[in-house]
Amino acid sequence: MNAPLQPTTGLPVVAMVGGGQLSRMTHQAAIALGQSLRVLAADPTESAALVAADVQLGDHRELADLRRLAEGATVVTFDHEHVPTEHLRALEAAGHRVAPGPAALVHAQDKLVLRRALAEAGEPQPAWAEVSTVHQVATFADEVGWPVVLKTPRGGYDGKGVFVIDGPDEAADLLEQHGTLLAEERVPMARELAAQVARSPFGQVAVWPVVETVQRDGVCNEVYAPAPGLSDELATAAQELAVRIADRLGVVGMLAVELFQTAEGIVVNELAMRPHNSGHWTIEGARTSQFEQHVRAVLDYPLGSTAMTAPVVVMANVLGGATADADWAGPSLDERVHHLMAHWPDVKLHWYGKGQRRGRKLGHVTALGEDLAEVRARAVAAARYLADGVVDPAFAFDEEH
Secondary structure (H helix, E strand, C coil), X not given: CCCCEXXXXXXXXEEEECCCHHHHHHHHHHHCCCCCCEEEECCCCCCXXXXXXXXXXXXXXXXXXXXXXXXXXXXXXXXXXXXXXXXXXXXXXXXXXXXXXXXXXXHHHCHHHHHHHHHHHCCCCCCEEEECCHHHHHHHHHHHCCCEEEECCCCCCXXXXXXXXXXXXXXXXXXXXXXXXXXXXXXXXXXEXXXXXXXXXCCCEEECCCEEEEEECCEEEEXXXXXXXXXXXXXXXXXHHHHHHHHHXXXXXXXXXXXXXXXXXXXXXXXXXXXXXHHCCHHHHEXXXXXXXXXXXXXXXXXXXXXXXXXXXXXXXEECCHHHCCCCCCCCHHHXXXXXXXXXXXXXXXXXXCCXXXXXXXXXXXXXXXXXXXXXXXXXXXXXXXXXXXXXXXXCCXXXX
């Protein structure tokens, strides 16, 4: 089956399931490659739907909507993992190309499937068990100690579906609510890392420097590239681990491998087979961003250079804060953007066009430089000002500027 092309440009059509900020930033990268990303959005006010020309409204859980999205597209890809696996198999059976395919994507959709695959491959991961009774949880805790981490196998993200429990009574309530769960040891980690790799159908791979991610309440707040103080040996081991996983699972597109660094080395936490929060820094911080690389990979184009554009890059998420409250009386968003650009002219802002509420990812900022402490201070101060209207004393400025 010949891959369909846009009749007006003769270029491929990339369709992305999901209308969030990852789709929006992929669309921005795709424009330079001659693309106008086709987007399946649940609502016309979603982040990507506000900027893409080819928007289809629909539900990613409905096969008919997915078939409509795939019709005439060169490839179907994703900005989230929540599409039913059986629907993706149906798309493939109908002759549509899906990247990553369902056989790979299920490892990012189902944490139990991932754990089994990593165990079979002998890759480092926390001790784990599939549990459906309190007795099984207690038996597992006898082996690894309390507290124990319980996770819903599907559907969790940004800390949702993850529970740290101290005893069997807490397990009973969760099992009654969710049924079968994944139990994991609570890893004594030093910090969290992420290794990103892009892989094409041809088998070409490209890796970025390993980064440190700073999580608060299960949500990524900051990313430092490269991970400070990480030895060359451990950085290489993390990159090679990501490449092995991508090759073994047959990933096409972006793969983010979330890692725990421990005193003994690294272990795999979770996977994401799409652009990922840990890679937003690559827009300004690398020669090829994760978003452009994802488009190149799913189209089987040669992959771009991942070289950094500065010695240190820091990304800080802008999470909804005081400015999202109904009674907020401080500077408007437009005023805050004005002040940010005036006082941090080298800090790059990415605003997602989403409605504001506390804790929601509204955008991110990226700063580049040579000294981590100085670069981080600029990024964090700018992000905090956007979220809370609070000016760091180190960056005090005249709001009449």
